[in-house]
Amino acid sequence: MAPSRVASRATADGSSKRPAQSAPSQSEANEAKAEANEAKAEANEAKAEANGAKAEANGAKAEANGAKAEANGVKAATPTKFEQLKASSTHLHEPLGSELSNELKNFSEGAVQILKFHGSYQQDNRDNRRKGEEKDWQMMLRLRSPAGRIPVPLYLALDGLADRLGNGTLRATTRQAFQMHGVAKTDLKEVIGTIVRSMGSTLSACGDINRNVMAPAAPFSGGGYPAARLLADQIADLLTPEAAEGSYLDLWVDGDLTYRIRPSAAVKRAKARQKEGAVFSGDSEEPLYGSTYLPRKFKVAVTVPGDNAVDLLTQDIGLVLFTDPNGRPRGCNVYVGGGMGRTHNKEETFARTADPLGYVAADDVLDLIQAILALQRDHGDRQQRRHARMKYLIHDRGIGWFKQELTRYFSQPIRPLRDEPKRKLLDYLGWHRQGDGLWFVGLPLLCGRLEGETKLALRRLVEFYQLEVRLTPNQDLLLCNIGAPQRSSLKRELTAIGFAAPEDTTPLARHAIACPALPTCGLAITEAERILPMVVARLETQLAGLGIERPVLVRMTGCPNGCARPYMAEIGLVGSGVDEYQLWLGGTPGLTQLARPFLQRLPLEQLENTLEPLLLAWRDQGGRTSFGAFVGQIGDARVAELLAIAG
Numbered sequence: 001m002a003p004s005r006v007a008s009r010a011t012a013d014g015s016s017k018r019p020a021q022s023a024p025s026q027s028e029a030n031e032a033k034a035e036a037n038e039a040k041a042e043a044n045e046a047k048a049e050a051n052g053a054k055a056e057a058n059g060a061k062a063e064a065n066g067a068k069a070e071a072n073g074v075k076a077a078t079p080t081k082f083e084q085l086k087a088s089s090t091h092l093h094e095p096l097g098s099e100l101s102n103e104l105k106n107f108s109e110g111a112v113q114i115l116k117f118h119g120s121y122q123q124d125n126r127d128n129r130r131k132g133e134e135k136d137w138q139m140m141l142r143l144r145s146p147a148g149r150i151p152v153p154l155y156l157a158l159d160g161l162a163d164r165l166g167n168g169t170l171r172a173t174t175r176q177a178f179q180m181h182g183v184a185k186t187d188l189k190e191v192i193g194t195i196v197r198s199m200g201s202t203l204s205a206c207g208d209i210n211r212n213v214m215a216p217a218a219p220f221s222g223g224g225y226p227a228a229r230l231l232a233d234q235i236a237d238l239l240t241p242e243a244a245e246g247s248y249l250d251l252w253v254d255g256d257l258t259y260r261i262r263p264s265a266a267v268k269r270a271k272a273r274q275k276e277g278a279v280f281s282g283d284s285e286e287p288l289y290g291s292t293y294l295p296r297k298f299k300v301a302v303t304v305p306g307d308n309a310v311d312l313l314t315q316d317i318g319l320v321l322f323t324d325p326n327g328r329p330r331g332c333n334v335y336v337g338g339g340m341g342r343t344h345n346k347e348e349t350f351a352r353t354a355d356p357l358g359y360v361a362a363d364d365v366l367d368l369i370q371a372i373l374a375l376q377r378d379h380g381d382r383q384q385r386r387h388a389r390m391k392y393l394i395h396d397r398g399i400g401w402f403k404q405e406l407t408r409y410f411s412q413p414i415r416p417l418r419d420e421p422k423r424k425l426l427d428y429l430g431w432h433r434q435g436d437g438l439w440f441v442g443l444p445l446l447c448g449r450l451e452g453e454t455k456l457a458l459r460r461l462v463e464f465y466q467l468e469v470r471l472t473p474n475q476d477l478l479l480c481n482i483g484a485p486q487r488s489s490l491k492r493e494l495t496a497i498g499f500a501a502p503e504d505t506t507p508l509a510r511h512a513i514a515c516p517a518l519p520t521c522g523l524a525i526t527e528a529e530r531i532l533p534m535v536v537a538r539l540e541t542q543l544a545g546l547g548i549e550r551p552v553l554v555r556m557t558g559c560p561n562g563c564a565r566p567y568m569a570e571i572g573l574v575g576s577g578v579d580e581y582q583l584w585l586g587g588t589p590g591l592t593q594l595a596r597p598f599l600q601r602l603p604l605e606q607l608e609n610t611l612e613p614l615l616l617a618w619r620d621q622g623g624r625t626s627f628g629a630f631v632g633q634i635g636d637a638r639v640a641e642l643l644a645i646a647g
C-alpha cells in the first residue's frame with residue numbers, strides 16, 4: 001500500500017470515523033484506583049508549593065513561559081497544580097532533591113512526579129499488599145538508550161545492579177531501553193550514579209518530555225541504517241533538557257558536569273537556534289522546554305524506508321529517512337500525531353495513528369523536530385492531562401491548522417511525501433552479516449524479561465567477547481560486532497543456553513509482546529507479561545488444531561494506557577477487568593493501521609471459543625491475506641456476528 005493511502009486511512013481512524021473505544025463500566029472501579037494515583041499526585045503538588053522563595057522565583061519563570069506562549073498566540077489559563085509543580089521544581093530538582101536522603105521508604109507525590117523526569121517510577125510490589133501494612137515500596141528505573149544501543153560497560157553495570165540492588169531481572173522494553181525493577185529508595189542514588197558512570201543515563205526516560213528516541217536496532221553498516229541511528233542520537237541530544245540535565249547530574253553524580261551529553265557540531269548549531277524566534281521558550285536556562293516542560297510525554301522514532309520495527313505511526317513524530325547510494329541523508333518523510341494511550345469509558349481519549357506532514361530536506365530535520373516540539377509546548381492542553389498529547393491537538397484543530405501554525409516555528413519548505421516501499425515489522429532474529437566483516441545475532445526474549453540462567457550466560461558472553469548489545473522494539477536482544485573467528489564458539493555457547501536457532505521461535509511468540517502490568521505497575525487492571533506465554537501457547541495450539549499456519553500478531557496490556565502498543569496488533573488484548581480483556585482486531589502484521597475494539601470484557605477463559613468462528617472463516621477463505629487484513633475485508637458487522645456465535 002502506498003504510504004499516503006495508509007496515512008489517509010489513519011487520519012480517518014483518528015478523527016471523524018473513529019470507532020468507540022470504550023469498555024463497560026465495571027472496570028471503572030479499577031480504573032478509578034489507577035487514576036487515584038495520578039489524582040493523588042496532583043493533590044500533593046500543593047506541598048511542592050511550600051518551596052518558598054525558590055518556588056516564587058520559578059513561578060515567575062512559569063509566568064514568563066505563559067507570557068511567551070501568549071506571544072505565540074496561546075491564551076494563558078490559570079496553571080494546574082501539576083503545571084505549578086513543574087514550574088516550582090527549579091528545573092526538576094525539587095522536591096526530589098530534598099527528599100532523597102530522608103529516612104522514608106517512599107517519596108511524596110510531588111517528588112514522585114519530578115522523579116519520573118529522572119527516569120524512575122515509584123511503585124510497590126502489588127503481590128505483597130496487605131491491609132493495614134505499609135506498601136512494599138520500590139522504584140522502577142528506565143534508561144535512555146537511543147536506537148536501543150547498550151555499550152558493553154553499561155550492560156555489565158546494569159546486569160550487576162539488577163542482581164545487587166534490583167529484583168534480579170532486566171526487562172527489554174517496547175521502547176528499546178532496559179528497565180530495572182525493585183530498587184529501594186535508599187539505593188537509587190547508587191544505582192543511577194553507577195549507570196551514569198557506565199556510559200548510560202535515565203534522564204527523561206519518563207515524564208512530560210521527549211522520551212527515548214527509537215530507531216532500527218540492527219547494526220547494519222550499509223544502506224540508510226547508520227544514518228538512521230545517527231539521526232536518532234542527534235535527536236536525543238537535541239531534545240535533552242539543558243537546565244534539567246544540570247539538576248540530574250547534581251542529584252545523581254554530585255554535580256559532576258563531565259557527564260553532560262556532548263552533542264555533535266550539527267546538534268550544537270541547532271541547539272543554539274532554540275533561543276530564537278517562536279522556538280524559544282523565554283527561559284534562557286531551559287531554552288527549548290521552558291520551566292514547565294511539555295504538557296505530556298513526547299515520542300520520536302526514526303526508521304529507513306520499509307522497516308517498521310519502530311511502529312512508526314504510533315509516535316508523536318515518526319521519521320522515515322531517505323539516503324543516497326552512499327548512505328548520506330537526503331531527507332525525511334515526517335508523520336505527526338500518533339499515540340496509543342486511552343482510558344476506558346472516556347470517549348474523548350483514543351488511540352490514534354500519525355498523519356503525514358510531508359517531506360523535509362536532511363539539513364532541516366533537526367530544526368523541524370524542535371519546531372514541532374515547541375508548537376506542542378505552546379498549544380498542547382495543559383489543563384487536562386488526559387487530553388494533553390499532541391495527537392489531541394492535531395485531532396481537534398486538524399492537520400491543516402497544524403501545518404499553518406508550524407510556519408511560525410519553522411520557515412523551511414515542507415514538500416509532499418516521497419513514495420515508500422511497503423512497511424514490514426523486521427525483527428532481525430538469528431544470524432546476520434553487519435556488512436563490515438562482522439556479524440550480529442538476534443535472540444528472542446518473550447516479554448523482554450532477562451533473568452536466571454539466560455541472564456547469567458548472556459553476561460558471560462557480553463563480557464568475554466566484548467559484544468555491544470542492542471534492544472529491539474519487539475523486546476528482543478541483539479548481540480553485535482561478532483568477529484568471524486568468534487562465530488563458531490559463540491554459536492556453541494548460545495546453543496547450550498537454548499538459542500540453537502534463534503529465528504526458530506514458535507509462530508506467535510516471535511512477535512507477541514506484553515507490558516509489565518502486575519505486580520509492579522500501579523495502573524494495571526489485570527495481568528499481561530506474566531500470562532502472555534500461556535496465552536500465546538493456547539492460541540498456537542488452537543491455530544495448529546485448525547490447520548492455520550500463518551502467524552497472527554498478538555499484543556497484550558494490563559490496562560488501556562497501551563504501553564505495548566496493543567491497538568496496532570491483529571489480536572490486541574487490553575485489560576478491562578480481572579482476567580478480562582477488551583478484544584481489538586484489525587491491525588496488520590506490518591503495523592500499518594489501527595485495530596478496532598469488538599468486545600469490551602472478554603473473559604480470558606473464553607478466548608479460543610470466541611475467536612474460533614472468525615479464525616475458521618479466515619482459514620476457509622484460503623489464507624491469502626493476513627488475519628488483520630481479513631478482518632478489515634469482511635467488515636465490522638460480519639466480524640461482530642462471527643464473534644457472537646460463541647457467546
Ligand code: HEM
Pocket residue numbers: 121123140172173174175176179314339340341342514515516517520521522523561562563564565
Ligand atoms: C498514557 C498513560 C500511560 C501511563 C500512565 C503509563 C505508565 C507506565 C508505567 C507505570 C509503566 C511501568 C510499568 C512497570 O514497569 O511496572 C510503564 C511502562 C512502559 N510504558 Fe507506559 N504508560 C502510559 C502509556 C504508554 C504508551 C502509550 C506507551 C507506548 C506506546 C508506553 C510505553 C511504555 C513502555 C515502553 C514501558 C516499559 C515496559 C514495556 O516495555 O512494556 N506507555 N508505563
Ligand code: SF4
Pocket residue numbers: 515516517518521522523524525528557558559560561562563564
Ligand atoms: S499498559 Fe501495562 S505497563 Fe502500561 S500502564 Fe497499563 S498496565 Fe501499566
